[in-house]
Amino acid sequence: MSHSASAQRIWDIPGGIHPPEHKHESTGCAIAQAPLPKQLILPLAQHIGAPGMPLVRVGERVLKGQPIAAAEGFVSVPLHAPTSGTVRFIGPVPYPHVSGLLEQGIVIDCDGLDEAVECDPWPDFREREPQALLEKIRQSGISGMGGAGFPTAVKLSARRQDKLHTLVINGTECEPYITADDMLMRERANAIVSGIEILMHILQPQEVLLGIEDNKPQAIAALRMATSGTPIKVVVFPTKYPSGGEKQLIQILTGREVPVGGLPADIGIVCQNVGTCEAIARAVIEGRPLISRITTLTGAALARPQNVECLLGTPVRELLEFSGFQAEHLERLVMGGPMMGFTLPSLDVPVVKTSNCLLAASRKELPPPPPAQPCIRCGDCAQACPASLLPQQLHFFAQGKEYEQLKAQHLFDCIECGACAYVCPSSIPLVQYYRAAKAEIRELEQKHHKAEHSKVRFEQRQDRLQRETERKEAERKARLERAAALKAEQAQAADTPQADIARVQAQSASAGLSEQHKKAKIEVSMARAQLKKAEKQLAANASAELEQQVSQLREVLSQAEQSLATLDQQVASSPTAPAPAASSSDNAEALKKAKIQTAMARAQLKKAQKAAGDAPSAEQAAELAQLQQAANAAEAAQQALEATDSQSATPSASHPTASNADAEALKKAKIQTAMARAQLKKAQKAAGDAPTAEQSAEIAQLERALSSAEAAQTALEGSSPAAQPATQPATAAPDASVEALKKAKIQLAMARAQLKKAEKAQADASEIATLQAALSAAETALHQAEDNSGKPAPEHVLTDKSGVDELTRQRKTELALARAALRKAERAAEDANDDATQAALSQAQQRLQAAAEALAEHR
Structure with a gap:
């Protein structure tokens, strides 16, 4: 079926209903200006998309039109101050939603001056x-x-890359009770046309269609007069709900259907509301952002x-009181129309950018819905659906939570107009099931x-870990290859436990070495280590x-080996050289070295076995075999050295070892003694200063x-041969010179301590200078005492200190x-x-005592 209006063909839409309009109640007078409220509540989420980000602080004064929240993301718009005042609060505020939950917002105390920015x-x-x-429209906060x-x-x-051929302007306002767009078209038709011309300049469409229902004769006349001489076509079509839906209006005016899940831009069409056009004209031509809107106040509870x-953020309660609110007649307060609106949980919520109507309905206007009855399969809902859906099937699938079937039945094409629920004889709230x-489907998706x-x-992450494992494995293989090459070089240099055995055995069989020769050997061993x-x-x-x-270490080792080789040649070329006894210290050093190498080989073998686990790879098995051979070789070398050491350690009658045992005991x-003194300190x-009973007992x-330790040390010092008086006057040092040397050392230590104490206390410069002079004199006296004592200068010998064994460390x-x-x-x-x-304290003390005893026993 088609109709004709303004030489423009129109099409009909399926379904639809004709509920009572109730529009004449609010069109009897012109648009009024709501009074300036004392306080504005501005939620940051007033549109589809991301809410704004506050730009102001509490206590800051703002002016009318000043941005107070910036757009957060692409699908977002900024928010502006509707009037001048002071920011009182930023945080959760009442929000017009059926849930009654709070939303982040900004509260402004109005100062009544209404001062605006330029x-x-x-x-x-x-x-x-x-x-x-x-960008101008975006920064003006228009949605x-x-x-x-x-x-x-x-x-x-x-979709600006697509060629948009048609601009559709929606002036339908088909829902009952709402007349905000009707009054706007009556009184501000020229502003609407200016906004449409701005859209035409941006989009360059081939055709502009302004659709309006035939129940608005005054608005039709005003628009036809305002569009005279412009390419804008005013298209009038019969009244039917919900012809004001975007997809339904496009189908009525163009005969085209928006594809399932698509947008009007997919078929080259853009649709805008007449209120949006008026806001665009105000923002571009006058430079005023969106800070107010026209709202219908209607219902039997209003006089x-x-x-x-009204300004955005105006509390609903103040608007209702401005229209003569009668609370005793109020049954439900609905924001929007009776078909698609929702009940407000409170009168303290504010007006936002989408608040086109406040319906204060009495019980007679909106009686409570009767209880739902079982579906009788009458089919009225399918006939009323403007989207040609099957509401009955959708209802059954929604009850059974069959989400795949709901998507197959095009649930998301439902515009939630409420026509199916309106005609249902069983009073089933179908739209609630669909919502x-x-x-639930969105949440699952x-x-x-x-x-x-x-x-x-x-x-x-798994790929990254795999790459990291491969990298570590490659590094491990590279390390093994470098270690193998290093071992090969060391084997070529004949630096093996077998070589040490041969050297020790040769030294045991050969003549003794001089002190200088021993030092040269020690230097070679240390450099090699x-x-x-x-x-x-x-x-x-x-x-x-x-x-x-x-x-550098290789050069040092080379020099030490050359020195040792020179000494070896001198010993070999000397026919009259005495033949001292074989040195047991070299045997002990070689044995100690062999033990260390054996322990290291065992540790490497255990570590490799632990890393390989129960099922080693081929590479790990080869590595284990190599380490096992090295451990066996080290153990054999250690056993050979132990056998050699046991043979050379047999004491003879002419070389007693009692003095060595006494020295070791001392x-x-x-x-x-030193350990006991350190533990006591x-x-x-x-x-x-105030020890506990346990601490006093421990001290x-x-x-x-x-x-006890000091007594044992004193006894050993008294019985030591080194403490006995010398019987050879030719080698004994004079008692007076030795005593003088001791006193000089004591004086030097005292002088050094006094100087450090004075420097730490930041004494006067004169006092520090005196102490420095005393220290210099003590050093001179010490040098003189050393010269007089006849003792040789101390020799500084580097020793290789082995690390702490694993059990001691534990x-x-x-x-x-x-x-x-x-x-x-x-x-x-x-x-x-x-x-x-x-109890915990006692247990901790017992643990400490057990640990100390275990360490002492091991030592």
Whole structure:
């Protein structure tokens, strides 16, 4: 079926209903200006898309038209202050939604001055670039005024690469009770036409159609007069709900249908509301952002139904009172129309950009819906659906949560107009089922999207870990190759345990060596050990600094070997050289070295076995076999050296070893004394000035241990042969010179301590100078005493100190952990003195005692 109006063909839409209009109640008077409220509540989310980001602070004064929130993202628009005032609060505020939940917003206390920022009008908009006009519309905060609230600039920018041939202007306003657009077209038709001309300049359409229902004769007359002489066609068509829907209006005016899941831009059409056009004209030509809108105030609970222009953020309660609100007659307060609107949970919510109507309905106007009855399959809902859907089937699938069937039945083509529920004889709230099903489907799709995103991230992580594993494996193979090459070089240099065995055996069979010869051998051994250590570090982590260090150590080793070779030649060429006894120190050094190499080989073997696990690869098996051979060779070398050492360690009648045993015992006693003294000092420092009973007992025990150690050391010093008076006057040092040397050393130590103390206390310069002079004199006296004593100058010999064995390290670690646990338990006992803390303290003390005993026993 088609009709004709203004020489423009029109098409009919399927379905639709004709509910009572109730529009005459609010069109009896002109648009009124709502009074300035005392406070404005401005939610940041007033449109579809991302809410704005606040630009102001609490306590800041703002002016009318000043931006107070910036657009956060592409699908977003800024928010402006509707009047001048002071920002009172930024945070959760009431929001017009059926849930009654709060939303982030800005509260402004109005000062009544209505001071505005300077405007930037563009009356010459035809000389502006379309992109500049789009940005002007965006920065003016304009979104759809017809109810959906989609950002206008985003909608105008959609699919601009497609050729848009038709611009449709929606002046239908088909829902009952709402007359905001009707009154706007009556009184501001010229402004609407100016906004349409701005859109025409931006989009350059081939055709502009302004659709309006035939129940608005005054608005039709005003628009026809305003569009006279323009390419804008005013198209009048019969009244039917919901012809004001975007897709339905496009079908009525053009006969084209928007594809399923598509947009009007997909078929070359853009649709805008007449209220949006008026806001665009105000923003571009006058330079005023969107800070107010026309809202219909109607319903039987109002004494004066009317249309008012109110500021955004005005509380609903104040608007209703302005129209003579009668609270005793109110049954429901609906924002929007009775078909697609929603009930407000409170009168404190504000007006936002999409608030086109406030319906204060009485019980007679909107009676409570009767209870839903079972569907009788009458089919009225399918006949009333403007989207040609099957509401009955959608209802059944929504009840059963059959989401795939709902999508197959095109649930998302439903515009939620409510026509199906309006005609349902069983009073089934069909639209509520559809809304709930849409929300559940969107939630499931969002979860699915997150799951897919997580799956992609997991796969990327697995790939990254695989690449990292391959890189580490390649580095490990490279290290093994470098280590193998280094071992080959060392084997060529004959630096193996077997070579050490041969050297020790040769030394045991040959004549003894001089002191200088022994020192040369020690230097060669130390240089060789340092070189090995540096080469191992270089193999593990190559760097220029390590390469330079290895080169220097090789030169040192070469020089030491040359010196030793020279001494060997001198010994070999001397026919009258005495034949001293074989040195046991070289045997012990070689045996010690063999033990270390055996332990290292075993540790490397265990580490490789642990890394290989129960199913080693071919490369790991080869590496294990190589390490096993190295461990066997090291153990054989150690056993050979032990056998050699046991043969050479047999004491003879002419070489007693009692003096060596006494010296060793004295050395151990001195170490015990030093350890006891250090433990006592540490305990005294930890106890402080007010020790506890446990700390006092521990200090007393340590003092007794120190006294015992000092007594044992004194006894050994008295029985040591070194402490006996010398019987050879030719080699004994004079007692007077030795005593003078001791005093000189004491004086030097005291002078140095006094100087350090004065410097730490920041004494006067004269006092420090005096102490420095005393220190110089003490040093001179020490040098003179050393010369008089006849003692040789001390020789500084570098020794290779082996590291702590693994068991000792474990015992020390346990001792440190036990001390830390005891301190923690003591602090807890100070804070809360109860049975639990005392038990924990006792347990910590027992743990510390056990750890100390284990370490002492191992040593």
